[in-house]
Amino acid sequence: MTRGSESRLxxxxxxxxxxxxxxxxxxxxxxxxxxxxxxDWSAYVPRSGT
Structure with missing residues (x-):
């Protein structure tokens, strides 16, 4: 499957x-x-660093 078809799916x-x-x-x-x-965008920023 190509990247384009994966995106459409x-x-x-x-x-x-x-x-x-x-x-x-x-x-x-x-x-x-x-x-x-x-x-509040900071509530959705990952804090674990992973």
Missing amino acids: DAAKFKVIAAMEQRLPACAKDQWAEPGEGR
Whole structure:
């Protein structure tokens, strides 16, 4: 499989996952409310160095 086809496959998978998340009672986008919806970028920076 080429890199381009892998990218297209990954994009298709995420599109399907996003559509499924819209049907869940507690939508996955709600998980961003607790950590401030990504406004504080330092909360998402790896701290272990790996």
